[in-house]
Amino acid sequence: MFRDFEDEFEYTNDGLPRRTTKIDHRVKIQFENNGNNIKPITFPELLKNTAQTFSQRPALAFENAEKKWQTINYYEYEKKIDKIAKIFIKLGFKERDSIGILAFNCPEWFYSAIGAVYAGGIITGIYTTSSPDAVQHILEVAGSTICVVDNKIQMDKIRVIKENLPKLKTIIQINGPFDSFVSVEDGYYKWSDIEQIQIDNDIEIELEKRLNALVPNECFSLIFTSGTTDKPKGVMISHDNIIFGIKGIFNRFESISVGNEVFVSYLPLNHLAAQIFELYLSPLLAACVYFADRDALKSTLVKTLIKARPTRFLSVPRVWEKIHEKMIKAESNLNYLSYLMLNSAKKFVYNYHVARMNRKRGNVVTYKIGQQIINKVKSGLGFDRCRAFVTISAPMNVETKRYFCSIDVLIYDAYGLSETGPNTLNDSTIRNFDTVGNPLSGNEIKIYNPDENGIGEILLKSRSVLMGYLNDPEKTAQSFVDDWFKTGDLGRLDNNNDLYIVGRVKELIITSGGENIPFVFIEQSIKKQLSGISNALLIGDKRKYLSILLTIKTKMDPENGGPLDELEQESLQWMKTLNLKYTKLSEILKSGPCPIVLKSIQNGIDRYNKNAISNVHTIKKFALLPNDFSIATGEFGPTFKLKKSGVMEKYKDIIDKLYE
Known part of the structure; x- marks a missing residue:
């Protein structure tokens, strides 16, 4: 029997190093920085608790083979993961093995990732746009023994490099068309093939043993940084890193309705922010995740937004800018009266929010009048019930933020790195369009060697900071100064402890x-x-x-x-x-x-x-x-x-x- 969510259990913390570069090593959980009030648990514990407490709540929503929307609840979701974990074990997947996932966002991505974690393994996501050489580098460094691929395009990449990867034993293709060797040659499977694999009692016992052996201070995800001058490095993320990070977001979000939240999955899942928001935060909130189609970043995202009507939405600046451009184009086609009414409504809404930012009383009457028109615009984007709009990854054009503010979409900046998890997040107390907010609970920020304007390198301390870079002790050591992580970002803190990002140290x-x-x-x-x-x-x-x-x-x-x-x-x-x-x-x-x-x-x-x-x-x-x-x-x-x-x-x- 897997231990209950509330059970205390023993895991070694004393005498362990704060950092490691070995995939099978554990690190000391750092309870400093006001982070000692969050209990260390593993991600499977969190998911199993949600599956028990919110068993009938929808977990995933996706278009099936017939192009009809299908939903599975948390009970079904957890059982599916449990089954995939057993299948992986049957296929030879060992504890501390890595699974490479080279696929667009889909339910099978989630099943494979968490199934591997259940089996004691490690998630390694790979960008679908990666070249065969880049894929080989990641699979080799991660030591992946299983790779799940999206389609024939991704299978072709693996086929070319397979002989260079002696540890890689199993390749599973989710979607067709399939080449003739799939399901014929040893080690090549269709997803539908593995779902038919029969599980015996020995595998059941083995999975239970592995689940009970999981501890919060060991690695369960590898995030490969997108290097521009060097090959990507593997960032080792522990269960505790993730749990601490998502609980910080949970505590910052406002008006949470656990069991009724809705997210949309479309950003690349090998990106830590997408994993945190869609894969890990969703079960903490018992949220339902809708999967967009593979053309979301090109043209179809709004279609999924209208279908899902998310309550929280995460994006990157370029996506916000593209939506902005389409909205401007649509507005230019309005007749004069409609254009005039919309512009007046936007001014009412914008002025209300800016007044609130400046700690003044906004005009509620004109704001409500403006909302009557603006709400139709928000509904046309699928944002009519969204309570948090978040932007990540890069600086965002202030004019784009101002535009969305005028349609009652107040975009909150979040700050964090692959190495540090989420560290800051704006909320309704936002003071201007430039700050990325103040630190999440348990996160400490200081500015290293500030100049006369208070600008210097941003240093971070948090339980969400990485375990280390895989097999790279030199890079790991260089990344810290007196136990503070060196972000490489330039910034400053104001009198309200709000953080402002100015640029990169290396790109200064x-x-x-x-x-x-x-x-x-x-x-x-x-x-x-x-x-x-x-x-x-x-x-x-x-x-x-x-x-x-x-x-x-x-x-x-x-x-x-x-x-x-x-x-x-x-x-x-x-x-x-x-x-x-x-x-x-x-x-x-x-x-x-x-x-x-x-x-x-x-x-x-x-x-x-x-x-x-x-x-x-x-x-x-x-x-x-x-x-x-x-x-x-x-x-x-x-x-x-x-x-x-x-x-x-x-x-x-x-x-x-x-x-x-």
């Missing part, structure tokens, strides 16, 4: 004159001045002056997510203000680029320069790039983080000309 631009330039503020300022600009990349490290690379907003291909030639609505509006009839980026570029467009850009840069902190912060030159950025063209990573070093290498010739 240091001019040839020795001036330190935090680039994020400057890039955001330029985008604010020029609404038709989608991306701004500041250049100037070891250079005499600052320059900037710019891209014009274009539409994206709904099939592959790559940039198209057609201008986006905001770019079209920009051209209209310049009395230009361009509808394509190529038309602007073929015209020289167009001197009128270049002059407009220079005017925007001049407006920024006029208010720059000092002369060294001014931008001297700019270049217009030949296409917008995207995942498909390699400028963005899978969560829309800009690959700065890759972009600079790609456009090296253009950059060099800026300094001739």
Whole structure:
């Protein structure tokens, strides 16, 4: 019998190191920093408790093979995981083995991940956009013995590298079409094949033994950081790291209704934030997770949002910006009266929220009037019952935040890394659009070697901080100073203990004159001045002056997510203000680029320069790039983080000309 959720149990803590780089080692749980009021438990304990207490509440919702929505409850969900764990054991999966999952978000991702944990193993998610070489690196470092793949595209990657991975014994494909070797050659299975495997009593006993052997201070997930200059490193995450992190979020969220919360799963699940929100936080809240289809990040996300009507929604800045662009386009097609009414409603709602931020009484009457119109807009996005909108991963354009504020969608920044879990989160006490909030309970933040403006490297202490980097003691040791984790981010704390992110230490631009330039503020300022600009990349490290690379907003291909030639609505509006009839980026570029467009850009840069902190912060030159950025063209990573070093290498010739 698996131990009850409330049972006390023995696990070794005294005498253990605070960090480890070995997959089968345990670490000391750090009860300091006001973190001693949260009981250490394993994730299976949490899930089993939810399955008992909320057995009939919906856990997962997804489109089945007939394209009809299907729901399973928490009792069925936990039983499915239990069954998959036994099947994995039958297939030879051992304790401390790793399972690689190379698939888009789906129920089988959840079953495989938690099934492996039940069996004493470790989750290793892999981006579906990864190359065969990148997949091989992760599976090799993680020591994966099973790999679950989405479809033939992912199976082809594994087929190419399989002979280089002696530990990898079993590959399971979820969706067809299937090549002829699947279900024929040894070690290759369809998902439907493994579901038919019969389980004997010995396996039942073995699973029970493994579940009872789990302890909170051992690794159960590997998160591979998306390195730009080096191969990804495996971040070791323990049960306690996760439990502590999700309980911090639970305590910060407002108006929680356990058993009635709804999330949408669409961000890549090998990203820690997506795992935390969708895989781990959901059972703590007994929430139902709706799975979006694989085109969610291209075009279909809103369709799933309307179906699910989430109560909490997690996203990344680029997704918010895309929704914003579509909303602006839709508004431009309204008749004059409707446009006027909507704009008035947006002003009422926006002014109310800004007053609250400034600790003033907002006008409740006009706010309620505005809501009558705005609520229809929110319903059209599936946000009519959403109580928390969260953005993660990268800095977000303030103008996009302001727009969503005007439609009663107050977006809360959260801050954390793969190595640290969730550390800050805004809530309704938010004071401005720039802060990422104050520390979650049990998290300590300090600024290392602050300058005269209070800006320095952000250091963190928390029970959610990683165990260590897998097989990399040097990197692990270098990441701490006096037991504080060095985030590599630049920031400052205000008098309210709210954190502000300024940039990255490594990406801090240091001019040839020795001036330190935090680039994020400057890039955001330029985008604010020029609404038709989608991306701004500041250049100037070891250079005499600052320059900037710019891209014009274009539409994206709904099939592959790559940039198209057609201008986006905001770019079209920009051209209209310049009395230009361009509808394509190529038309602007073929015209020289167009001197009128270049002059407009220079005017925007001049407006920024006029208010720059000092002369060294001014931008001297700019270049217009030949296409917008995207995942498909390699400028963005899978969560829309800009690959700065890759972009600079790609456009090296253009950059060099800026300094001739």
